[in-house]
Amino acid sequence: MKILICISNVPDTTTKIRFVDDNTKFDTNGVQWIINPWDELALTRALQLKESSGGAVEKVSVITVGSKSVEPTIRKALAIGADDAIRVNAESEDAYEVANLIADAVKDEGYDIIIAGIESSDYNGSAVGGMVAEFLGLPSVSAVSSLDIENGEVVVKREIDGGSEVMTSQLPFVAIVQKGIALEPRIPSMRGIMMARKKPLNVIEPAEVAPMTEYVSYELPPAKAACKMIDPENVKELVVLLHTEAKVI
Amino acid sequence: MSVLVYTENWDGKFKKLSFELVSYAHEIAKMLGTSTIALSIGNVEEDELKKLGDYGAEKILKVEDNRVKNLVNSAYTSVIAQTAEKEDATVIVLSNNNSGKALAPRISVRLKAGLASGVAALPSSTDPFVVKKKAFTGKAFANVKINSNMKVLTLFQNSFGIIESGGSSEIEAFTPELSDNDFRTEVKEISKVTGKVLLTDAEIVISGGRGLKSAENWGPIEELAELLGGATACSRPVSDEGWRPHSEHTGQTGKIIAPNLYIAAGISGAIQHLAGVSSSKFIVAINTDKDAPIFEAADYGVIGDAQKVLPALIEAVKEFKAEA
Ligand SMILES: Cc1cc2nc3c(=O)[nH]c(=O)nc-3n(C[C@H](O)[C@H](O)[C@H](O)COP(=O)(O)OP(=O)(O)OC[C@H]3O[C@@H](n4cnc5c(N)ncnc54)[C@H](O)[C@@H]3O)c2cc1C
Ligand SMILES: Cc1cc2nc3c(=O)[nH]c(=O)nc-3n(C[C@H](O)[C@H](O)[C@H](O)COP(=O)(O)OP(=O)(O)OC[C@H]3O[C@@H](n4cnc5c(N)ncnc54)[C@H](O)[C@@H]3O)c2cc1C
Numbered sequence: 201m202k203i204l205i206c207i208s209n210v211p212d213t214t215t216k217i218r219f220v221d222d223n224t225k226f227d228t229n230g231v232q233w234i235i236n237p238w239d240e241l242a243l244t245r246a247l248q249l250k251e252s253s254g255g256a257v258e259k260v261s262v263i264t265v266g267s268k269s270v271e272p273t274i275r276k277a278l279a280i281g282a283d284d285a286i287r288v289n290a291e292s293e294d295a296y297e298v299a300n301l302i303a304d305a306v307k308d309e310g311y312d313i314i315i316a317g318i319e320s321s322d323y324n325g326s327a328v329g330g331m332v333a334e335f336l337g338l339p340s341v342s343a344v345s346s347l348d349i350e351n352g353e354v355v356v357k358r359e360i361d362g363g364s365e366v367m368t369s370q371l372p373f374v375a376i377v378q379k380g381i382a383l384e385p386r387i388p389s390m391r392g393i394m395m396a397r398k399k400p401l402n403v404i405e406p407a408e409v410a411p412m413t414e415y416v417s418y419e420l421p422p423a424k425a426a427c428k429m430i431d432p433e434n435v436k437e438l439v440v441l442l443h444t445e446a447k448v449i
Numbered sequence: 450m451s452v453l454v455y456t457e458n459w460d461g462k463f464k465k466l467s468f469e470l471v472s473y474a475h476e477i478a479k480m481l482g483t484s485t486i487a488l489s490i491g492n493v494e495e496d497e498l499k500k501l502g503d504y505g506a507e508k509i510l511k512v513e514d515n516r517v518k519n520l521v522n523s524a525y526t527s528v529i530a531q532t533a534e535k536e537d538a539t540v541i542v543l544s545n546n547n548s549g550k551a552l553a554p555r556i557s558v559r560l561k562a563g564l565a566s567g568v569a570a571l572p573s574s575t576d577p578f579v580v581k582k583k584a585f586t587g588k589a590f591a592n593v594k595i596n597s598n599m600k601v602l603t604l605f606q607n608s609f610g611i612i613e614s615g616g617s618s619e620i621e622a623f624t625p626e627l628s629d630n631d632f633r634t635e636v637k638e639i640s641k642v643t644g645k646v647l648l649t650d651a652e653i654v655i656s657g658g659r660g661l662k663s664a665e666n667w668g669p670i671e672e673l674a675e676l677l678g679g680a681t682a683c684s685r686p687v688s689d690e691g692w693r694p695h696s697e698h699t700g701q702t703g704k705i706i707a708p709n710l711y712i713a714a715g716i717s718g719a720i721q722h723l724a725g726v727s728s729s730k731f732i733v734a735i736n737t738d739k740d741a742p743i744f745e746a747a748d749y750g751v752i753g754d755a756q757k758v759l760p761a762l763i764e765a766v767k768e769f770k771a772e773a
Contacts (some may be wrong), residue, residue, distance in 0.1 A: 202764065206491035213701055213721050217588040226585075237702055240476065272467060295564065296557060307743060321586050321701065326545070326566050326603075330522070330554030339633035340522045342551030355637075359647060359696075363641030364693040367520070370633040376551070379702055380695060412597050416579060419590045421727070427734070427744045432753030436765040438733065443769065446731045448653065449677060 201349070201373075202259045203246045206302060206312040206328060207277055208236040209270040211298045219418045226322075226418065235273055238317025240280070241376075244382040245347055246315065248282045253349055256279065259283045264307065265298045267272075267291045271401070278396035279388035285401045294411035295323075299331030301406045307336060311369045318343060318378040329376035339373045345380030378398070452478040453538035455529055456487050456501060457548055463497060464650060465611065466544055468504045472612040473571070473604050474542040475505025480575050486510060486536050488623075490517050490528055495620060504611065510536075510623045516632065519639075524631035526555040531625050533560060536637070545603040546649065553603045562599035569608040583608075586701050586724040596661050605701065606649070607707040608728070617700065640740025646680045653679030654708045654729075656699065657687060658722075660715020660736065661755055664692035669759035676766055682706070684716050700725035712754040718743025735759065 211217075220227045235243075243262065250257040258314040262277040263286040264270055274285045288301045306314070314336075316329030345364065346356035346357040356375060358365045388396070430438045440447045454474035456467045471487055478485040486507035489498060491513065498509050510532055517524050529552065533541055543549035545567045547608060557564040567583040569590065577594050582603050584591040599739040648654065657667060667681075674681045681697060688698040699706055701724040711729035715736065717721060723746050726732065734747035735758045744750045751758050 202527070211585075213502070213724075217585045219589070224757055258577070266721070269477050274611045295554070299554070299558070322584070323591070324567050324582075324584055324586060325554075325564070326550040327554040327557070327564055330551060331558050333522070334555040334558035337630075340506050340551070340555070341634055342522065343547040360520075360639075360641070361547070362641065362645070365640075366638040368637060373633070379698065389556075410596075412557075412561075412595065413565065414594045414596065415591050416594050417592045418584070419581070419592070421588075424746065424748070427747045427750040430749060430751050432751050432758055432761075435751065435758060435761045438751065438766070439765045439769045440764065442710065442733075446710070448585070448731055448749065 201312045202261065202310060203249070203255045203257060203284070203313045203315065204306060205239060205241045205243045205246055205260070205262045205277070206314070206316040206332065207262045207264040207274060208317065208328070209233050209264060209273040209398055210236045210320055210322045213237070213321060215315065217420070219420070223386055223418050224416065233270070233273055235276060236317050236320050238319070238377055238381070240385040241382040242315040242317060242377050243277055243280055243282060244386040247386065248382065249347070249349055256349060258354065261311070261391045262304055263288070264380060265290055265292055265301050274401060275396050276388060278399045278401070279385050279392040281392060286404060287401060288404045288406050290406045292411070293415060294413050295325040295327035296412040297409045300409050302328070302332050303335035304407065305404050309398070314338070314372065314374045316374065316376050318376050329374055333374035339369050340376060341367055341369060341373070344375045344377045347375055347377070347381060363366040432433055450483040450762055451486050452481065452483060452532050452540045452542065453536055454487050454506070454542040455552070456489050457544065458489060458493050459622045461491070461493050462656055463500060466606050466650070467501070467544070468611050469607070469609055470542055470544055471504040471506050472500050473609045475614060476571055476612065477540055477542070478505070480572065481539065484508070484563065485504070486538070488512070488532050490525060493638050499618060503613055505614040506618050507616060507617060509618055509620045511620060512623050512625055512671045514625065514627070516627060518549065519636045521632060521634060522551050522555060523633065524627055525552055526559055528625040529556050529625055530559045532623060533599070535623070538565060538762045541599070541601045542603070549603040553601050553615055557601045560599050561597060561731060562601045563595035563597040565593045565595055566603045568602045569605045575712070587705070587727040588724065604767065605707070605728070620656065625757050629662055634665055642702045646678065648680045648682055648704055651680035652708050653677045653710045654682050654706060655679055655712045656682035656684070656716060657714050657755070658684040658724045659686045666756065667693065669763060673712070673759060673766070680740045684722050688744060713739030713743055713747070714759060717741050718746055
């Protein structure tokens with residue numbers, strides 16, 4: 201079995217979001233880039249499966265669509281333990297295009313399980329995983345919070361409103377994962393970092409695809425009015441304000 | 450031409466979110482000078498279906514096929530794509546909830562339709578089609594232009610509101626063409642809690658953080674939630690510690706919610722926590738530290754010990770209710 205994780209390169213979760221050029225561009229100045237948290241957990245889970253499967257999982261690969269500048273992120277994925285990596289050399293701003301490029305790059309590679317995160321923390325598309333599945337004509341399960349291989353069959357748990365469902369899927373399939381898929385992301389070891397330098401990172405030059413969407417401008421949420429302080433000895437006032445001013449109770 | 454809206458049901462019932470979706474779709478239909486068609490998959494009684502008409506659905510397509518009782522991404526995509534083609538839909542609206550996130554990207558590719566997810570307002574223009582969406586996990590908005598003729602939008606819950614338009618609607622049964630290929634996944638087991646207000650539906654959420662110190666101290670949080678008809682939530686360390694179930698964890702890596710009122714007790718207001726709750730209409734912070742960042746995000750603040758403030762608040766709410 202071969203597992204592929206789609207990796208998105210995103211700003212660190214503590215990044216202060218600012219825009220430049222008349223609010224038409226995200227200001228990447230000083231931004232620390234990380235692996236999208238879901239993708240890091242997905243990779244961790246895939247490696248656990250590889251280690252516990254007694255050889256059933258032969259290989260864990262990662263793929264990203266991005267320019268050379270995202271290589272530190274993909275090297276980190278190799279350092280965490282992925283066996284090899286693919287980078288599609290395109291600076292795309294459109295999920296449709298990203299998914300199309302991923303599908304083209306892997307359609308003949310025979311991956312049994314393709315994993316994507318439920319949402320990137322920057323553009324919040326919640327798009328690439330489902331789109332890759334559709335481009336490849338594969339079944340998909342979204343909101344997956346656990347993934348196991350039992351007697352050669354994949355068993356996943358999917359979160360639904362107020363509960364969860366246990367599901368199986370024929371292979372190959374696409375899992376779109378969220379909280380729960382692994383508890384903590386694995387940290388690269390010194391040895392992992394050394395080995396990552398020698399692992400294969402294949403760069404693919406993409407075909408031209410026309411973007412479906414364009415980001416034209418950005419806005420920050422309106423500034424909040426100062427917080428109204430309420431005397432802890434007089435919380436009755438809070439109830440009154442919530443009723444008469446906020447009108448929420 | 451038409452605007453198609455997929456209205457999910459929960460055990461045969463719609464929710465506020467369904468009516469918000471129809472209201473939103475109907476406003477877009479008005480901008481485009483076309484009609485609003487709602488699609489319902491699964492078994493829903495006629496009376497319930499008719500409710501969609503109150504919010505602007507002129508036609509309601511119902512698909513009652515036992516094979517699509519549970520969400521199957523490929524099969525649902527086929528149903529939605531087939532109805533979109535039949536009704537010549539130019540805009541397809543879904544919720545930005547779990548099922549919308551599962552389906553919208555597949556529909557986008559199936560119909561070669563550009564997708565904007567987590568939209569939070571009506572399009573600012575329809576030609577070109579530009580719409581505002583959430584980005585950077587609650588920290589910003591982006592205006593996205595969709596170039597394709599057909600468009601798929603997922604609406605961020607509680608960002609638009611409900612508009613009653615009181616029209617009449619017709620119900621039409623639709624039989625989709627589904628193949629074995631649409632059914633390569635299978636649901637084996639379902640577990641669900643019932644009778645509780647779901648965190649993602651709740652208009653009022655009472656949430657506790659590490660400042661509450663231990664699992665035993667959650668009594669007042671639960672009591673206040675019950676009193677106000679709300680749901681309970683928590684910060685990540687709290688669910689990591691096992692004080693509360695993982696389903697209550699809100700924030701960047703948990704649930705993203707937008708209630709009318711969010712009360713945060715003993716939560717410092719880390720940026721990753723705020724990412725999940727900053728869309729709340731009003732935030733109340735209860736914290737012993739006057740410099741806690743939560744006060745920057747809050748509308749109302751109480752500096753004090755949550756173990757004392759929460760019980761006092763419960764009493765005050767009870768008094769208020771008795772007077773009202
Ligand atoms: C205005 C703008 C500017 C951008 N600039 C750059 C840039 O300078 N450099 C750059 O590299 N990218 C850039 N991007 C691309 C961006 O990071 C995303 O890859 C793409 O827009 C999809 O985002 P999404 O929010 O729809 O992803 P989602 O669909 O929310 O992501 C969900 C999952 O899909 C997978 N995924 C998402 N993106 C990728 C990817 N690129 N490769 C592999 N898997 C992926 C991951 O598993 C992720 O967890 C830009 C995007 C926009 C909109
Ligand atoms: C990649 C990443 C993702 C993350 N995702 C999330 C996420 O989704 N959700 C999330 O919540 N966190 C997330 N975090 C963690 C986040 O950074 C914070 O560590 C976390 O939110 C802190 O939780 P807290 O406010 O409960 O605890 P603390 O930060 O410890 O705050 C406790 C607060 O309680 C106050 N307090 C103490 N005693 C009392 C009392 N008696 N009465 C009232 N107040 C009191 C203190 O003054 C303090 O402000 C993430 C972190 C990372 C790195």
